[in-house]
Amino acid sequence: LRLRQGEGRSRAGGPERYAQRLLQLRELQEQRERAAAACRERVAARRRVGEERQARGQAEWAAFQARKKAVALSSLGRRLGGREAAAQAVGRIQARERDKERQVCEARVENIKLKHEIQHLETILKAQGELVEGQHFMDFEHMKKENQKHSKKIDDLNDEILKLKKKVSNAVHILSQFREKLHFVEAENQGRKAELMDIERVLSRKRDILTKSKQARDRLRRENLKLQQKRGLLGNEILLRDFEEKVDTVELLSRRLETLKCHHASLILTCRGIQKKIKEANSSFLA
Incomplete structure (x- = not known):
């Protein structure tokens, strides 16, 4: 007081x-x-x-x-x-x-x-x-007055510092979790890399086998083609049947052609007789 x-x-x-x-x-x-x-x-x-x-x-x-x-x-x-x-x-x-x-x-x-x-x-x-x-x-x-202003500013700064400390602690916690996840993912990635190396080795072996199989297939195809060229129509029922059908068709068409030729010759003879009769009729009509 x-x-x-x-x-x-x-x-x-x-x-x-x-x-x-x-x-x-x-x-x-x-x-x-x-x-x-x-x-x-x-x-x-x-x-x-x-x-x-x-x-x-x-x-x-x-x-x-x-x-x-x-x-x-x-x-x-x-x-x-x-x-x-x-x-x-x-x-x-x-x-x-x-x-x-x-x-x-x-x-x-x-x-x-x-x-x-x-x-x-x-x-x-x-x-x-x-x-x-x-x-x-x-x-x-x-x-x-300046001291009061500074004390208010200090209180505000203390509040902001507390907020920043909380944010930093949260960020550190999140960062530690991310680090643990990163270590786990790296370990899993190493295991996957080992599996991938094994798969690549197996795949390379299978590729070699596939290449050899393709080469053998191409060789067999060439040999088969040569054999087919040598044997002709033997052993190919479809081609033989088609060939027989074509031969039968040719014989049938040739017979029809002969028939048509005979018919054509008879028609020519008939036309000549008719023309002769027409000429005789015209000559008698004119006389």
Whole structure:
């Protein structure tokens, strides 16, 4: 109960604290804008002063380099045996000095930039530390809502996981049954293959016997055909009977032919007698 009362109080005071933090944020933004304007003015003034100092420094540095070059030429000219050799040596030395001076200037500028960046980051961290206190309550409420959503999602995912586990167990059971059936079918297939090999061997032997039988049958057919050609009509009652019938028919037809010839001859003689009588009758009628 105390925890719930504390949560209720914190919820009731949350909007007021949020409004206060917003006012503080606006004031800080205004202060930052004023400070930025003043800073820009100071930067412009310091930039002008720096440019003036840089111009004076460059002039003094050029005068110093010229003076140093003159002294070096006078001192090295005696040692190196000539003004040209001394001028070359002094030029190399001054070139190295210019490079070192340039590197030192770049390092100083980089150091100044890093210092300003550190100060800027410290200011940002301080401002964020003040804002974090006001955002804790809002973050807590948001996290509670997100936690509730995630808990619901977790429950749904747990239900789905249970369903998937059941499906997987069923699939594993079915797969084990299929494996057992597969082993049984493979064993049966091996037995059938052995039987098939035996049948193929028997079939090959029977094929050889059948081939030999066909060859013997063809040989006997050829021999039978030769014998039939040699014997002619002997031993074939049907052909003999047909031949006898044809012979009888030929004799009968020949006798009928002779009879018809005789009848035809008698008819010719009769026709001739009738024609003769007709001629005689015509001649007597005309006379």
